[in-house]
Amino acid sequence: MADDIEQSDDEQAGGEVGEITPKSENFSRWYTDVVRRAELADYTPVKGCMVIRPYGYAIWENTRDRLDARLKATGHQNAYFPLFIPESHLQREAEHVKGFAPEVAWVTHAGGHELEERLAVRPTSEAIINSLYSKWVRSWRDLPILINQWANVVRWEKVTRFFLRTTEFLWQEGHTVHATEEEAEEETLRILEIYRSLIEDDLAVPVITGLKSEGEKFAGALRTYSLEALMGDGRALQAGTTHNLGQNFAKAFNIRFEDKNQELRYAWTTSWGVSTRLIGALIMAHGDDQGLQLPPRVAPYQVVIVPIPGKHFQESVLPAARALQDMLAAAGIRTHLDDREEHTPGWKYNEWELRGVPLRAEIGPRDVTKGQTVLVRRDNREKVFVALETVTQAVAELLESIQAGLFERASAFLAENTRVPSDYDAFKEIMAGPRGFIEAPWCGDEETETKRIQEETSATLRCLLTDREPEGDCLFCDKPAKHVAIFAKAY
Amino acid sequence: MADDIEQSDDEQAGGEVGEITPKSENFSRWYTDVVRRAELADYTPVKGCMVIRPYGYAIWENTRDRLDARLKATGHQNAYFPLFIPESHLQREAEHVKGFAPEVAWVTHAGGHELEERLAVRPTSEAIINSLYSKWVRSWRDLPILINQWANVVRWEKVTRFFLRTTEFLWQEGHTVHATEEEAEEETLRILEIYRSLIEDDLAVPVITGLKSEGEKFAGALRTYSLEALMGDGRALQAGTTHNLGQNFAKAFNIRFEDKNQELRYAWTTSWGVSTRLIGALIMAHGDDQGLQLPPRVAPYQVVIVPIPGKHFQESVLPAARALQDMLAAAGIRTHLDDREEHTPGWKYNEWELRGVPLRAEIGPRDVTKGQTVLVRRDNREKVFVALETVTQAVAELLESIQAGLFERASAFLAENTRVPSDYDAFKEIMAGPRGFIEAPWCGDEETETKRIQEETSATLRCLLTDREPEGDCLFCDKPAKHVAIFAKAY
Numbered sequence: 001m002a003d004d005i006e007q008s009d010d011e012q013a014g015g016e017v018g019e020i021t022p023k024s025e026n027f028s029r030w031y032t033d034v035v036r037r038a039e040l041a042d043y044t045p046v047k048g049c050m051v052i053r054p055y056g057y058a059i060w061e062n063t064r065d066r067l068d069a070r071l072k073a074t075g076h077q078n079a080y081f082p083l084f085i086p087e088s089h090l091q092r093e094a095e096h097v098k099g100f101a102p103e104v105a106w107v108t109h110a111g112g113h114e115l116e117e118r119l120a121v122r123p124t125s126e127a128i129i130n131s132l133y134s135k136w137v138r139s140w141r142d143l144p145i146l147i148n149q150w151a152n153v154v155r156w157e158k159v160t161r162f163f164l165r166t167t168e169f170l171w172q173e174g175h176t177v178h179a180t181e182e183e184a185e186e187e188t189l190r191i192l193e194i195y196r197s198l199i200e201d202d203l204a205v206p207v208i209t210g211l212k213s214e215g216e217k218f219a220g221a222l223r224t225y226s227l228e229a230l231m232g233d234g235r236a237l238q239a240g241t242t243h244n245l246g247q248n249f250a251k252a253f254n255i256r257f258e259d260k261n262q263e264l265r266y267a268w269t270t271s272w273g274v275s276t277r278l279i280g281a282l283i284m285a286h287g288d289d290q291g292l293q294l295p296p297r298v299a300p301y302q303v304v305i306v307p308i309p310g311k312h313f314q315e316s317v318l319p320a321a322r323a324l325q326d327m328l329a330a331a332g333i334r335t336h337l338d339d340r341e342e343h344t345p346g347w348k349y350n351e352w353e354l355r356g357v358p359l360r361a362e363i364g365p366r367d368v369t370k371g372q373t374v375l376v377r378r379d380n381r382e383k384v385f386v387a388l389e390t391v392t393q394a395v396a397e398l399l400e401s402i403q404a405g406l407f408e409r410a411s412a413f414l415a416e417n418t419r420v421p422s423d424y425d426a427f428k429e430i431m432a433g434p435r436g437f438i439e440a441p442w443c444g445d446e447e448t449e450t451k452r453i454q455e456e457t458s459a460t461l462r463c464l465l466t467d468r469e470p471e472g473d474c475l476f477c478d479k480p481a482k483h484v485a486i487f488a489k490a491y
Numbered sequence: 492m493a494d495d496i497e498q499s500d501d502e503q504a505g506g507e508v509g510e511i512t513p514k515s516e517n518f519s520r521w522y523t524d525v526v527r528r529a530e531l532a533d534y535t536p537v538k539g540c541m542v543i544r545p546y547g548y549a550i551w552e553n554t555r556d557r558l559d560a561r562l563k564a565t566g567h568q569n570a571y572f573p574l575f576i577p578e579s580h581l582q583r584e585a586e587h588v589k590g591f592a593p594e595v596a597w598v599t600h601a602g603g604h605e606l607e608e609r610l611a612v613r614p615t616s617e618a619i620i621n622s623l624y625s626k627w628v629r630s631w632r633d634l635p636i637l638i639n640q641w642a643n644v645v646r647w648e649k650v651t652r653f654f655l656r657t658t659e660f661l662w663q664e665g666h667t668v669h670a671t672e673e674e675a676e677e678e679t680l681r682i683l684e685i686y687r688s689l690i691e692d693d694l695a696v697p698v699i700t701g702l703k704s705e706g707e708k709f710a711g712a713l714r715t716y717s718l719e720a721l722m723g724d725g726r727a728l729q730a731g732t733t734h735n736l737g738q739n740f741a742k743a744f745n746i747r748f749e750d751k752n753q754e755l756r757y758a759w760t761t762s763w764g765v766s767t768r769l770i771g772a773l774i775m776a777h778g779d780d781q782g783l784q785l786p787p788r789v790a791p792y793q794v795v796i797v798p799i800p801g802k803h804f805q806e807s808v809l810p811a812a813r814a815l816q817d818m819l820a821a822a823g824i825r826t827h828l829d830d831r832e833e834h835t836p837g838w839k840y841n842e843w844e845l846r847g848v849p850l851r852a853e854i855g856p857r858d859v860t861k862g863q864t865v866l867v868r869r870d871n872r873e874k875v876f877v878a879l880e881t882v883t884q885a886v887a888e889l890l891e892s893i894q895a896g897l898f899e900r901a902s903a904f905l906a907e908n909t910r911v912p913s914d915y916d917a918f919k920e921i922m923a924g925p926r927g928f929i930e931a932p933w934c935g936d937e938e939t940e941t942k943r944i945q946e947e948t949s950a951t952l953r954c955l956l957t958d959r960e961p962e963g964d965c966l967f968c969d970k971p972a973k974h975v976a977i978f979a980k981a982y
Contacts, residue, residue: 051571054568080548104601106601107612118600132542154574
């Protein structure tokens, strides 16, 4: 409970967060310290709900914009559907309601009266969106429908943790309708690739993608694909999912279209989402004992400029710092000039390292004289002196290098921590030790085996690799393996 | 009720909307027809809630982005606060809860249990945001706090209407904290000017700005300013409000800071918002019997390209249309190429006029030969032949001219329909006839007069002009006038 969003009274009441707990000492405490100390998020008086503070929200805005551009480039449009779902609608798809009903928050009274039918605060929007699609889809000419929504959703969680699991969170949910199974499957995989590109290329977090097992797939789906990232403590984080819903929702909500031969057919639908959880992935994948490390592509500030006090500060150093900021801003680089007088440069260096700004530009009286600035990387503390006339190019190159470096480091970590045990004993040993991803040939018997494995090792089945054929027998029994499965202890 | 979002069963069930009712015949029906026929929004199975469809949502995205840029340029940052507000928090500011409690939707059960304290689905966020500010504000160095949030809010409405009044709507709400009363007032007026610029310069909707009377101000505010637009049917629409909250919320939520002399003082706060209601204003201010007219700055498509069938369609006309699209897109112009084969050009012209696209580019076999395109304005149907090599410049100029033209026309309408009656009989005559804005010297006696005026004429007090001194007596009694007041029947 130490890392739950419901904190002790003194922290709820506004207790300041102090130094950051070292990562190696207590990963979970380190995570919470970083989130609060870097002002990404904070506790609220609402159980399980956090506030995303401006610095954290700016990371979300950058992430959102980069995903939104990819979705629009592939023909998707945004829309907005109601927050409330009448209970009768939620119940139309049997598996779906079974999966979500236990987590729902219900509105029972409104406008001074008790409602005739209670309303679910959306835990996901298949039920409301598909009921509208049944109205909009008439002919093959109306297909495909490719709609996405940026929205808040609510799932009542018992244990909560900043960004990773909160009662309310922000996400996007895509909901599409297609004429054929093939097109629905293509869309499901297209989005999986878009998510991979967002998470790996922009957030610099490497992922394993695969198929969810029958027991782990989305409530109501035909097939669910997921992206699984590995955190610094050897635990997996499901970073996104895409669902081929088959005709389950089309049948439950009566989404039918007249095909080119004037025959009435049920459509095929998909849904998919990523959420503010991605910010949690980012923090845990890259942070260190000094605090955050933000990949340049989503960092609110890519460069923080720290003017150094000394002779002619007001007349020459500060104006030079401002000129440097203008120059970088003109090149589209996101900057912040820390010109506060109450703090020393050293204090500012620590502060902005803690907040994960990828690059620091120092400029003092001597630098002004020499027409240079000192650039310091957050990732390896390397220092370079750069002439002001070439600084834009140098900064752009360094940011690219930092972006690539973060991904390489995280990829090496993932590779080192993906293990192939020879038997179940070795599997158990890994899970008792460094954890990480475990690759295992698996027979597909979900009922008995995965429960036992989870009980004995706390590992769960993360996904099945779709591009690999298993060899030999299942790691857990004598039956022949049907899949190469990835196991891990998950967030 | 004909225009309420709760529609007849047959329309709820997905009845198609047919022709658009002429504006002069039934303004309210015309409005609903345009909204549905242009696919801006639709009914949902949730009472009083609409779905904003992609074409309508794209207008909102453009509006949002243009406002967001203005807010960021003036130092505001975005954040995200919880959807739920514990009942005890809503009750802390007495006037505030009195104003909002009757409209609240309450979550009473969640996660399978009844909650100990019920949660309001936010009708506005002062209560939750100020409770966090009380935690974050310690010293004068923490001020000002300039935070904005883009969010959904819920107010249980008895009568609903697309965009103008819905149970759930999208908006932004800014919440700021300042050290002095002067700074809070400056912020309140700064945002009023930003809203004016958004609404007039981008949405091309002229507004009157002024101060709300004591009876009409925001629940809990010291002073409320509003922007009032005039719709085509002579009714006023409140397009946005900014509130100087004084120290009311700072005292209710204990937001105190240590000033430069180490004295503990209550802060001053403001809040302000505009919502998806702006889209309603846009539709009603500019639309005509043919449908929507969208101002170029927020139109999802600024130019629709219609290729004309004929000889060499596939080999030359369609490629030329695509090249035209690429050329315009490269210049940052938002375009749509309507290459559907099942519709005639004439059908398409009507369709895109109905959807309000500011400019149409036609290109047929003869145009390809001559290296030209035909540009047709939505506002006045003027047609010009433009050589393809100069088309980008021509389109940019025409879009500017359309933007300015829409504003001029709407401004002339507002000026013509702002009247200064000589006595209360003349006032009543105006309200029984063309309506519009009525300017009247007023004594400030809210208790007795405004109720009587509303009962007798359906006009309400919209705002008090802050830049005008009244002359002589009140229009409604013998007392001397204290304000120049604007009256109108309002949405």
